[in-house]
Amino acid sequence: MNSHYEVNSHCELSHCEFSHYEVIIVGAGMVGASLACALTRAASAGQVVPSVLLVEAAPISLDGPPRQPGFDSRSTVLSASSCDALAGLDLWPALAAHAEPITQILVSDQGRFGAVRLSAAEAKVPALGYVAENGALGRAFNQALLRSQRFILRANTRVRALKAVPGGMHLSLEGSDEVLSAALVVLADGGRSGLAAQLGIERRECAYGQSAIIANIACELPHAGRAWERFTPKGPLALLPLPDFEGEHRCALVWTHPAAEAEAVLALPDAAFLARLQADFGQALGELKKVGKRALFPLSLTMASEQVRPGLVLLGNVAHTLHPVAGQGFNLALRDALTLAHEVRSALALGTSPGDMRQLLRYQESIAVDQDLTIGFSHHLVSLFSSNKPGLGLVRQIGMAALAHVAPLRQALARQAMGYGQPRVDLE
Ligand SMILES: Cc1cc2nc3c(=O)[nH]c(=O)nc-3n(C[C@H](O)[C@H](O)[C@H](O)COP(=O)(O)OP(=O)(O)OC[C@H]3O[C@@H](n4cnc5c(N)ncnc54)[C@H](O)[C@@H]3O)c2cc1C
Structure with a gap:
C-alpha cells in the first residue's frame, strides 16, 4: 500500500488486541452493528479492510432477548433497498424468516373517501419492503456480531468520554483506566449517552407535540401483505403486516396521538384500547382481537448541529431522528x-x-x-396531514386524487418508500 498514513496494521482476527484502531464504533444498535459489518465485509482485490472495534454498553449474548435498548418491542419497516443492503452484508438470511413482505401500501385520509394504493405488482418487485420485529432484528444482528472474525466486539463496556487528539480521538471507558485511540470514532450511541454534548455538539429539536403508541395487534382476518397508513386529525395510524404467530394473524401498530392524550390511551384497559383502535381503523382486518405489550415514544425531529469533525462522525439517531410516519429512520441511517x-x-x-x-x-x-x-419528506407529510389550517384539507384531497389516478406519481412514491428514490452507494 502506498501509505503516508500509518497505524498498527490491519486487524483480521478477533483475538488480536490493539489499543489503537482505524475505526472505533460506539454503540452496537442497528446502525453501529450495520456499519461494523459494512466496513469489514470481504474485500475484493485492491481494497483495504480497516481494523474496527465495536463498543457496546449492553451485554450481548444469544441467551434470552437482546439487551440493547433499540431491540425493544417495536417493529421496523425495512425498505426494499435496505433488504438488498442487508443481504450484501450477509445479514438477510437470518432475518428473512422473521420478516413479512409488504405487497401493498394503502394510504388514506380519515373522513375522506378513497385510498391511494401502492402495490409491488405495479412497481414490478416482489415486495415494497419487509416488516420485522426489533427483537428478531436484534437476534440476527447479535448472531452476526458474535460470529464475526473481522472486527473486535467489546460488549458490556460503556464509553465515558471522547477527546480529540492530533490524528484522531481518545476514548476512555467507564470503570477502567484504559484509554483507546482511533483515527476515526463513529458515534452511533442513539443520542442518549451525552457524548456528543460533551464535545459541544448540540441537538436541534423540533418537537411534534405527538407521541406514538406501539403494540402488536392480533386480528381476525389475514393482512394479505397489506400495510395501512391512515392519516387522522390526531396523527397518523399505521398497521403493518407481521408473520402469523401461534396460529394468530398479527399486525404491528404505530398509533400517533397528541402528546397530552397519549398517556391516557396507553393506559386504557385492553378492551377499551381495542374498541378505540377499531373505531379509528375500521373493519379491513375484521375484529381486532388482542393487543400485546404497549410502549410510548414521544416524537420529534432532531438534527445534530454537526455530523462530522476531524476524526469523528455521528451516525443514526444521534445524527438525526425522524417522525416514524414513513418508516425511514433506520433506512436512512443504513444508507449513511x-x-x-x-x-x-x-x-x-x-x-x-x-x-x-x-x-x-x-x-x-x-x-x-x-x-x-x-x-423533508417525513416532516412535510406529518405537517400536511396533521394540520387543520384552512385550505390544507383541499391540498390533501387534490394530492390523494392525483396519486390515485396518475400512475407515474404513484410509481415515484413507491420508489421513495422502497428507498430507491435517492442516490445511494452500492456495495462494491
Ligand atoms: C415508534 C418508532 C418506529 C420506528 N419505525 C421505524 C421503521 O419502521 N423503519 C425505520 O427505518 N426506522 C424506524 N424507526 C427509527 C429507528 O428505530 C431508529 O432509526 C434506529 O433505532 C436508530 O438506531 P441507532 O443504532 O442509531 O440507536 P440505538 O438503537 O439507540 O442504539 C444505540 C446503541 O448505543 C449503545 N450506547 C449508548 N451509549 C453508549 C456508550 N456510552 N458506550 C457504548 N455504547 C453505548 C446503546 O446501548 C445502544 O445499543 C422508528 C422509530 C420509532 C421511535
Missing part, C-alpha cells in the same frame, strides 16, 4: 452507514487516514441530498 464505509475504505486504499476531514466532508456531501429529501 454504507456511504461512510465506502469513504473509509477508499481513504485507506489511497493511504489517507479515515478520520481525515477532506474525506469526511466528501462523505457529508454524498449523504446531504438523501438526508434532505428523506427528512
Whole structure:
C-alpha cells in the first residue's frame, strides 16, 4: 500500500488486541452493528479492510432477548433497498424468516373517501419492503456480531468520554483506566449517552407535540401483505403486516396521538384500547382481537448541529431522528452507514487516514441530498396531514386524487418508500 498514513496494521482476527484502531464504533444498535459489518465485509482485490472495534454498553449474548435498548418491542419497516443492503452484508438470511413482505401500501385520509394504493405488482418487485420485529432484528444482528472474525466486539463496556487528539480521538471507558485511540470514532450511541454534548455538539429539536403508541395487534382476518397508513386529525395510524404467530394473524401498530392524550390511551384497559383502535381503523382486518405489550415514544425531529469533525462522525439517531410516519429512520441511517464505509475504505486504499476531514466532508456531501429529501419528506407529510389550517384539507384531497389516478406519481412514491428514490452507494 502506498501509505503516508500509518497505524498498527490491519486487524483480521478477533483475538488480536490493539489499543489503537482505524475505526472505533460506539454503540452496537442497528446502525453501529450495520456499519461494523459494512466496513469489514470481504474485500475484493485492491481494497483495504480497516481494523474496527465495536463498543457496546449492553451485554450481548444469544441467551434470552437482546439487551440493547433499540431491540425493544417495536417493529421496523425495512425498505426494499435496505433488504438488498442487508443481504450484501450477509445479514438477510437470518432475518428473512422473521420478516413479512409488504405487497401493498394503502394510504388514506380519515373522513375522506378513497385510498391511494401502492402495490409491488405495479412497481414490478416482489415486495415494497419487509416488516420485522426489533427483537428478531436484534437476534440476527447479535448472531452476526458474535460470529464475526473481522472486527473486535467489546460488549458490556460503556464509553465515558471522547477527546480529540492530533490524528484522531481518545476514548476512555467507564470503570477502567484504559484509554483507546482511533483515527476515526463513529458515534452511533442513539443520542442518549451525552457524548456528543460533551464535545459541544448540540441537538436541534423540533418537537411534534405527538407521541406514538406501539403494540402488536392480533386480528381476525389475514393482512394479505397489506400495510395501512391512515392519516387522522390526531396523527397518523399505521398497521403493518407481521408473520402469523401461534396460529394468530398479527399486525404491528404505530398509533400517533397528541402528546397530552397519549398517556391516557396507553393506559386504557385492553378492551377499551381495542374498541378505540377499531373505531379509528375500521373493519379491513375484521375484529381486532388482542393487543400485546404497549410502549410510548414521544416524537420529534432532531438534527445534530454537526455530523462530522476531524476524526469523528455521528451516525443514526444521534445524527438525526425522524417522525416514524414513513418508516425511514433506520433506512436512512443504513444508507449513511454504507456511504461512510465506502469513504473509509477508499481513504485507506489511497493511504489517507479515515478520520481525515477532506474525506469526511466528501462523505457529508454524498449523504446531504438523501438526508434532505428523506427528512423533508417525513416532516412535510406529518405537517400536511396533521394540520387543520384552512385550505390544507383541499391540498390533501387534490394530492390523494392525483396519486390515485396518475400512475407515474404513484410509481415515484413507491420508489421513495422502497428507498430507491435517492442516490445511494452500492456495495462494491
Ligand atoms: C415508534 C418508532 C418506529 C420506528 N419505525 C421505524 C421503521 O419502521 N423503519 C425505520 O427505518 N426506522 C424506524 N424507526 C427509527 C429507528 O428505530 C431508529 O432509526 C434506529 O433505532 C436508530 O438506531 P441507532 O443504532 O442509531 O440507536 P440505538 O438503537 O439507540 O442504539 C444505540 C446503541 O448505543 C449503545 N450506547 C449508548 N451509549 C453508549 C456508550 N456510552 N458506550 C457504548 N455504547 C453505548 C446503546 O446501548 C445502544 O445499543 C422508528 C422509530 C420509532 C421511535
